[in-house]
Amino acid sequence: MHARQGPEFPRWPQYDETERDSLIRALEQGQWWRMGGDEVNSFEREFAAQHGAEHALAVTNGTHALELALQCMGAGPGTEVIVPAFTFISSSQAAQRLGAVAVPVDVRPDTYCIDAAAVAAAITPRTRLIMPVHMAGLMADMDALAKISAEAGVPLLQDAAHAHGARWQGKRVGELGSVAAFSFQNGKLMTAGEGGAVLFPDTEMYETAFLRHSCGRPRDDRRYLHRIAGSNLRMNEFSAAVLRAQLRRLDEQIALRGKRWTLLSRLLGAIDGVVPQGGDVRADRHSHYMAMFRLPGIAEEKRNALVDRLVDAGLPAFAAFRAIYRTEAFWEIGAPGETPDAIAERCPNTDAISRDCVWLHHRVLLAGEREMHATAEIIADAVAAV
Numbered sequence: 001m002h003a004r005q006g007p008e009f010p011r012w013p014q015y016d017e018t019e020r021d022s023l024i025r026a027l028e029q030g031q032w033w034r035m036g037g038d039e040v041n042s043f044e045r046e047f048a049a050q051h052g053a054e055h056a057l058a059v060t061n062g063t064h065a066l067e068l069a070l071q072c073m074g075a076g077p078g079t080e081v082i083v084p085a086f087t088f089i090s091s092s093q094a095a096q097r098l099g100a101v102a103v104p105v106d107v108r109p110d111t112y113c114i115d116a117a118a119v120a121a122a123i124t125p126r127t128r129l130i131m132p133v134h135m136a137g138l139m140a141d142m143d144a145l146a147k148i149s150a151e152a153g154v155p156l157l158q159d160a161a162h163a164h165g166a167r168w169q170g171k172r173v174g175e176l177g178s179v180a181a182f183s184f185q186n187g188k189l190m191t192a193g194e195g196g197a198v199l200f201p202d203t204e205m206y207e208t209a210f211l212r213h214s215c216g217r218p219r220d221d222r223r224y225l226h227r228i229a230g231s232n233l234r235m236n237e238f239s240a241a242v243l244r245a246q247l248r249r250l251d252e253q254i255a256l257r258g259k260r261w262t263l264l265s266r267l268l269g270a271i272d273g274v275v276p277q278g279g280d281v282r283a284d285r286h287s288h289y290m291a292m293f294r295l296p297g298i299a300e301e302k303r304n305a306l307v308d309r310l311v312d313a314g315l316p317a318f319a320a321f322r323a324i325y326r327t328e329a330f331w332e333i334g335a336p337g338e339t340p341d342a343i344a345e346r347c348p349n350t351d352a353i354s355r356d357c358v359w360l361h362h363r364v365l366l367a368g369e370r371e372m373h374a375t376a377e378i379i380a381d382a383v384a385a386v
Contacts, residue, residue, distance in 0.1 A: 007374040012363040013191050018245040026241035039240040053174025053199035055206035058235040062161045062183025065196030066094035069179050072209045075100040079128035084114040085350035087133045092324050096334030106347040110278030116144035134163035137287030142168045164189040165254045167285035174199045190246035192239035257288040257365035267376035290359040300355040302386045309382040320357030323350045
């Protein structure tokens, strides 16, 4: 198959003089790490304010954000962390690297977010945390999960790596009363190439996290009096300077992506065999990290061939995440005492979605209406050809 000229989409990451000026500002302050400069501190205040949180702590990347939050919330050997079976592998590995057992549960077939009923069924006396993932920026059912959390006495940790600026019934991620972790990796909705952040609803946990992310060392320490075990997860000043610029574009970009998804999802839904990701009216602000759709019943090999066709035609298309229990990495450490097939039996939606789902990078949704029509036409042609 010959590659053809496809629609033109905006580049990603996006940047302009704002990022350039921010980097110069960070450079010229003469202190390039957070303990001497002000860019990280300023970014944390701005990010917390925009997401309705009491505190934000900037860290090296999204995986470390999850690990730090999990550690501060008591995950470790002898504990279990409930995670969606359909997610990027960091959601489970962050818990597993701490010695906790990751317990995969199924997701909903329409939203691809964790199924609250499956969560309730998976809770045991060893369950320490429940980790919903806001898939593609669509928030999980936070009402049902909050109820389960309260009744079981098991706290929630929101994996909000896709959900910058998202809302649930008018509440921002930081206003839901639980810890939340974000990623600023290169493809995310705002980025410095790498980076992460954790939102905390209370000062005590935030202060503990600050110590752990800085080798257990207090801010004012001059005698190497490390109070608790930790690691160096500190964000540098240059990354924070870039993220402050990226944060200023977030609201406008979310609005545009939402408008474009309304059109694109309608066009995709008109293609025989294509089912766009569903929504939830209570998730009244979907940040659209990915434009996702399923082809129910398609074989995985054909789905992969379809993705290749889309890429050849100029779309930034990808196969969906593999079910975490279908990866070798999941079984290296902190895996439950089950076989992959046993987990798959109780996760039929995850098994199906990981075979039949496709996603497009969110820069597609930053293009014009003409590109939405062109995208849908390319997908229709490719579906008809496989």
